[in-house]
Amino acid sequence: MSAAAELLDRLSTVRGIRGSALVSASDGLIVAESLMTGVDGRAVAALAASLVNRLRRATECAGRREPMFLQLHAAEGTVLAAPCGAELVLVAVAGPDANVGLARLEMFEVVGRLA
Amino acid sequence: MRAIEPWVKAPLERFLGESSARLTLLMTSSGQVVAQHGFTRSVDVMTAAALGAAIVASTQEIARLVGEPKFLSLVHQGSSQHVFLSGFETPRGRWIGLVVFDGESTVGLVQLFFDRLVAELVAAAPREAPAQRVLPENFERELNASLRALFGR
Numbered sequence: 001m002s003a004a005a006e007l008l009d010r011l012s013t014v015r016g017i018r019g020s021a022l023v024s025a026s027d028g029l030i031v032a033e034s035l036m037t038g039v040d041g042r043a044v045a046a047l048a049a050s051l052v053n054r055l056r057r058a059t060e061c062a063g064r065r066e067p068m069f070l071q072l073h074a075a076e077g078t079v080l081a082a083p084c085g086a087e088l089v090l091v092a093v094a095g096p097d098a099n100v101g102l103a104r105l106e107m108f109e110v111v112g113r114l115a
Numbered sequence: 116m117r118a119i120e121p122w123v124k125a126p127l128e129r130f131l132g133e134s135s136a137r138l139t140l141l142m143t144s145s146g147q148v149v150a151q152h153g154f155t156r157s158v159d160v161m162t163a164a165a166l167g168a169a170i171v172a173s174t175q176e177i178a179r180l181v182g183e184p185k186f187l188s189l190v191h192q193g194s195s196q197h198v199f200l201s202g203f204e205t206p207r208g209r210w211i212g213l214v215v216f217d218g219e220s221t222v223g224l225v226q227l228f229f230d231r232l233v234a235e236l237v238a239a240a241p242r243e244a245p246a247q248r249v250l251p252e253n254f255e256r257e258l259n260a261s262l263r264a265l266f267g268r
Contacts, residue, residue, distance in 0.1 A: 028223025046223030053221075 007110045008034035014106055016098025018077070022114070023049045023089045031088065039093050048081050048091040056083070069104065082107045085115045117265045118150035120207075126235035127152065134228040137196070138215035140164055143208060144171070148265060153215070157262045167213040171202045188229075190222050199225045203233045206240040 004022050011020045012034045019035030021044065028046035035041045056066045070081040078100055080092040090107055094100060116131060116139075118124045123141065127150055131139060138153035140160065146168035154160045170189065178186050188201035199214040199222065212232070216225050 023223075026221065028221035028227075042223070043227050046221060046227045049221060050224055 002032060004032040004114060005034065007113060008032055011092060011103070011106050011110055012036075014099060014103045016077075016095045016100075017103055018093045018095055020090065020092040020107075021045050022084070023091055025049050025053060025083065025087055025089050035093070044079070044091060044093060048079065049089050052081050052083055052089045069107075071100065071104075080104065080107060082111050084111045088114065090114075116150065116152040119261055119264045120149055122239045122241060123150045123236065126232050126239060129235070130228050130232040133231075134214070134216065134225050135220040136214045136216045136225060137219075138163075138213075140167065140213040142168060142211050142213070144168060144202065144211055148261060149210065151265050157266055160262075160265060163213060167200055167211055171200055171211050175202075188226065192222075197222065199229065201229060201233075203236075205233075205237055206242055210236075 008020045008022065011017060019033070019039050019041070021033040021035060021041055022031045023029065023045040024031055028049035030041055030045045033041050033045075035044075051072075052067070052070060055070060059065065059067050066083060068082065070079075072079040072081075077096050078094040078098060080094060080100070080103060082090045084090045090110055092103055092107060094103060116124065116127060118127060118141075127139065127141065130136070131152055136152070139151065140148060140154070140163055141150040142148045142164045146164045148160055148164050151160050154163070174186050174189055178184065185202070188199060190200075191198040196215055196217045199216065200211065202209055202211045204210075212229060214225055214229065216222075
């Protein structure tokens with residue numbers, strides 16, 4: 001198992017996390033994943049990478065530095081994303097029962113190890 | 116966006132809106148154009164269709180050589196613009212999609228929404244028999260009619 005896959009598996013042990021993926025920022029394709037059945041990883045990867053790229057441009061245009069963390073609340077859970085260097089985006093899909101604070105800390109840990 | 120077959124318009128419009136593709140061409144496997152978006156000159160459409168169909172045919176032969184039934188898609192990555200090519204089955208026969216996209220989109224997004232486009236086209240395609248084959252004596256008339264439909268002139 002690759003180092004990235006091991007880190008994603010560890011992230012997926014956080015309560016409520018349904019899965020996580022490391023995505024190529026420039027093409028929106030999955031580099032490594034640890035997703036539960038029922039989560040369309042390919043769609044999450046493509047759309048999350050697109051969102052992070054657009055937010056990156058928005059914050060740059062606003063004279064701010066690139067976003068460090070993205071937290072999207074939905075009716076039945078949360079999508080979390082964190083840029084991991086210029087080339088990668090770490091994405092996690094969480095249910096409504098997730099410990100988002102712990103997930104966020106774990107994601108920063110993964111980003112720090114991979115960046 | 117222009118389409119020869121009216122039932123192609125709605126799925127293609129959704130694809131264009133979601134994928135942010137710059138240019139899109141739908142054609143039969145022989146290179147006959149079914150719909151186009153973004154091209155302003157008919158000569159460019161005909162050239163892109165012929166080249167796209169030829170590339171897909173070539174890769175099918177490579178697939179055969181390596182023992183793969185067929186490749187699902189092909190991406191040419193450029194420095195700022197990229198080309199996505201994919202052949203797919205419809206009730207009207209085998210079609211090819213050629214999509215040109217830039218930094219406004221990604222290959223992941225194009226692949227994702229192209230798969231949805233294919234599913235919607237298959238669902239929307241009328242089930243009656245496909246149009247008759249174009250005979251040599253009618254070729255020019257058919258070609259001109261197609262170009263008028265695709266470019267509105």
